[in-house]
Amino acid sequence: MRISQLDGKGVALWGWGREGRAAYRAIRSRLPELPLTVFCNPEEASEAASLGDTHLVTDTDATAERLGAFDVVVKSPGISPYRPEAIAAAERGTRFIGGTALWFGEHVGADGVVARTVCVTGTKGKSTTTALLAHLLRAGGHVTGLAGNIGLPLLEVLDPEQSPEFWAVELSSYQTGDVALSGAHPHIAVALNVFPEHLDWHGSEARYVEDKLRLLTEAAPKIAVVNASDPRLAALPLPGSVVLRFGDDSGWHLREDDLYRGGHFVMDTRALPLPGRHNRGNLCAVLTAIEALGLDAAALAPHAASFRPLPHRLQSLGTCDGITYVNDSISTTPHASLAALDCFSQRRVAILVGGHDRGLPWEDFAEAMREHAPLAVITMGQNGPRIHALLAPVAAQGGFALNEASDLADAMAQAKALLGDDGVVLLSPGAPSFGMYRDYVARGRHFAELAGFDPDTINTIPGLGIA
Incomplete structure (x- = not known):
């Protein structure tokens, strides 16, 4: 859907966060007099009203009846379309889309493909993979846009001063369906892995998987790059796409720590600033996508050595009094926590x-802790008691220390006491921050502050935008 197609329709925005404000500005850039209603909280309503837009109305009560009065509702990604009021409004004929759908609609070519756009999704690793893709393309002299779920809404770069040669776009499971709704086909879609996540938004694991994979199954990219080692992805039928696989012997893959293209050795990956073997494995996904763009991936691969790791993703903050502090606040699944532990398997670790x-x-x-436990596991937060109860029988066998903490500060104090003057305090929660922090960024910043580091120096995502 193009923004121009909203003209003459009843249109509302649902959400006034960064994505909602980006949608407002994008619509206004094309349709300055289109009547708009924004559904938001009272504080946001005051902010929206302060714009002085006589064609903008605010509403703080997003009921099914009120949502159902509109032809199109442009919702922010964090708002689930499976909420009862959204389902009821959709049954009345309201169409729910996101800003991602509008961006793709604005960029689709005559053949239905958004040319030179690489979309990356996956339960874990998608931000680092997308940023690494942009880094390598730029190292090759190609102007590249880095945007999406990584921290820059696509609609904020709707009309850039300089049009990039390539787009590296991260998409969450909240956004993948929007690409299908846009009617456009990505040039390349990369799928890294699929584990259960965001079940509260999607409603079930089955629906999460279905929504995540809509980027491949419904958006029908021209080229699909999938992880051969993920059984669900490897077996996915994609008749409308050329399918390229990474992680098997015929393409880009790792043999221990060595990077290979088919049978040809390319480089040793151990010194790369990509924490965890899973991130170095995702380098294979990046190189497969670059090759699919018609570029010399092998020539660009060594530039991974100059990649700057992203904040809150296995981010080493530094060492103080013999203890190294690692901020993996982005970790919101147990699988991510296990991957983080694997990175420090040779160290004394207290994981939070x-x-x-x-x-x-x-x-x-819990089962993995039977053979691959760290020195200590410290539970906290809303699901802390549930995790602690699962781990207690395993810890009782003497494999690791198991403690409970009231909050992050308490967890860190206990971790330091257990480690003494040598080890790693690893914040890899395996759960969202809601209830205690605004988001994972706020949680990571607090972790840095409690560890004695300046949170402002660890918070910048390098390379966002067009460069």
Whole structure:
């Protein structure tokens, strides 16, 4: 859907966060006099009213009846279309889309493809993968846009002063369906992995998987790059796309720590600033996508050595009194916490887990602790007691220390006491921050502050925008 197609329709915005404000500005850039209603909280309503837009009305009560009065509702990604009021409004004929759908609609070519756009999704690793893709393309001299779920809404770069040669776009499971709704096909879609996540938004694991994979199954990219080692992705039928696989012997893959293209050795990855073998494995996804763009991926691969890791993603803050502090606040699934532990398997580690309870299962994590436990696991947050109860029988066998904490400060104090003057305090919660913090960024900043580091120096995502 193009923004011009909203003309003459009843249109509302649902959400006035960064995505909502970006949608407002994008619509106004094309349709300055289109009547708009924004559904938001009272504080946001005051901010919206202060704009002085006589064609903008605010409403703080997004009921099914009120939403159902509009032809189109442009909702922010964090608002689930499976909420009862959204379902009821949709049954009345209201169409719900996101800013991602509008951006793709504005960029679609005559052939239905958004040319030279690489979309990246996956339960974990998608931000680092997308940023690494942009980094390597720029290292090759190509002007590249880096945007999406990584921290810059696509609609904020709707009309850039300089049109990039390539787009590197991160998409969450909240946004993948929007690409399908736009009617456009990505040039390349990359799928890294699929684990249960965001069950509160999607309603079930099955729906999460279905929504996540809509980027491949419904948006029908021209080229699909999928992880051969993920059984769900490897077996996915994609008749409308050329399918390229990474992680198997015929393409880009790792052999231990060595990077190979088919049977040809390319480089040793151990010194790369990509924490965790899973991130170095995602380098294979990046190189597969670059190759699909018609570029020499092998020539660009060494530039991964100059990549700057992203904040809050296995981010080493530094060492104080013998203890290294690692900020993995972005970790919102137990699988991510296990991957983080694997990065420090040779160190004495106290891992801090727990947060908002979305109902994700922790049984696999508990089972892994039988053979791959750190020195200590400290639980906290809403789901902390549930995690602690699962781990207690395993810890009782003498494999690791298991403590409970009232909050992050308490968890860190206990971790330092257990480690003494040597080890790693690893914040990898495996759960969202809601209820205790605004988001994972605020949680990571507080972790840095409690550890004695300046939170402002660890918070910038490098390379956002067009460069």
